[in-house]
Amino acid sequence: MEFNREFILGCSAIGAGLAVIAGIGPGVGQGIAAGHAAAAVGRNPGAKSSITSTMLLGQAVAETTGLYGLLIAFLLLFLKPLLWGVN
Amino acid sequence: MQFMVLASDSAVDVMAHGIFKYSFFGHEAWITTTHVSIFFVMLILIAFSIIGGIVIRKGAEVPGTFQNIVELIVEKLDGMVEGTMGRNAVKYRNYISTIFIFILFSNISGLLGLRPPTADYGVTLPLGIVTFTLIRFNQFKYHKPKEIWADMCSPLPPWLPIWFPINVISELAVPISLSLRLFANVLSGTIMMALVYGLLKWFAAVWPAALHVYFDLFSGAIQTYVFCMLTMTYVTNAIGGEE
Numbered sequence: 398m399e400f401n402r403e404f405i406l407g408c409s410a411i412g413a414g415l416a417v418i419a420g421i422g423p424g425v426g427q428g429i430a431a432g433h434a435a436a437a438v439g440r441n442p443g444a445k446s447s448i449t450s451t452m453l454l455g456q457a458v459a460e461t462t463g464l465y466g467l468l469i470a471f472l473l474l475f476l477k478p479l480l481w482g483v484n
Numbered sequence: 485m486q487f488m489v490l491a492s493d494s495a496v497d498v499m500a501h502g503i504f505k506y507s508f509f510g511h512e513a514w515i516t517t518t519h520v521s522i523f524f525v526m527l528i529l530i531a532f533s534i535i536g537g538i539v540i541r542k543g544a545e546v547p548g549t550f551q552n553i554v555e556l557i558v559e560k561l562d563g564m565v566e567g568t569m570g571r572n573a574v575k576y577r578n579y580i581s582t583i584f585i586f587i588l589f590s591n592i593s594g595l596l597g598l599r600p601p602t603a604d605y606g607v608t609l610p611l612g613i614v615t616f617t618l619i620r621f622n623q624f625k626y627h628k629p630k631e632i633w634a635d636m637c638s639p640l641p642p643w644l645p646i647w648f649p650i651n652v653i654s655e656l657a658v659p660i661s662l663s664l665r666l667f668a669n670v671l672s673g674t675i676m677m678a679l680v681y682g683l684l685k686w687f688a689a690v691w692p693a694a695l696h697v698y699f700d701l702f703s704g705a706i707q708t709y710v711f712c713m714l715t716m717t718y719v720t721n722a723i724g725g726e727e
Contacts, residue, residue: 450709450713453706453709453710454709454710454713454714457665457706457710458665458710460665460669461661461664461665464664464665464668464669464672465664465668467668468664468668468671471671471675475498475499
């Protein structure tokens, strides 16, 4: 079965949109981390700076999975790997 | 490779472009925009360090403005490394401070109109590989092979290495995730700014400055901090506990 260029481009765009759904997970995770950090600051205001840096570190690590999804979307949109080999 | 020319026909231009093609032992190699922007970052850093060195060598008793700034930077970086690595800080503060300043300037070089060098996977992967080498080197320096083997089989006893392949994969994922995190963050910022400037045309006049503050300054600084913190944490873990 033969697919033309426009069909593959459209499918790539749909795939990119689906890949960015991965952003849900890090959103929830970062929110939980920030919430617990706020609670920790409320309990112990003296340790605010170290709590903040720990929270940022954890959030940046949690962000990675979302960034993988974003990367796949970028690859599909800009590199167009599915078009390689088509005309 | 195709992707160097693919995106140039549209209004949104986010890719690294080849500028100059040359032959390297029979291979086709390119000087790209990444090389150009990394060259500018290097120039800025070298000029800053030469002037800083001269100022510190003269060393006034009551420091002037520039001497104050240099001392502040060095003190903050030393404090950061010492806070994480403890007694191992002496050996690593030069390396960590160097990559901190380099990554920070690379990330915020988007403000100068350059394409950030860290938005190229060829720049961040070597940084991740250097971190990986440091981890392995310290592990083999401070531990016996028997301990490393027991550590790699960790949840199960050493004579039952079922868990070994999974641990190997998780160790190999360290440099990849480190470099991809930095790369994807900076790249997403670059693409976002390119979309704003490329699609909105005249409407993108003054207010994108706020976006620059977030994508270039805030995000870049956070990612720099995270990269250095994770490198220090991994190396400290590889060296081992307090004896």
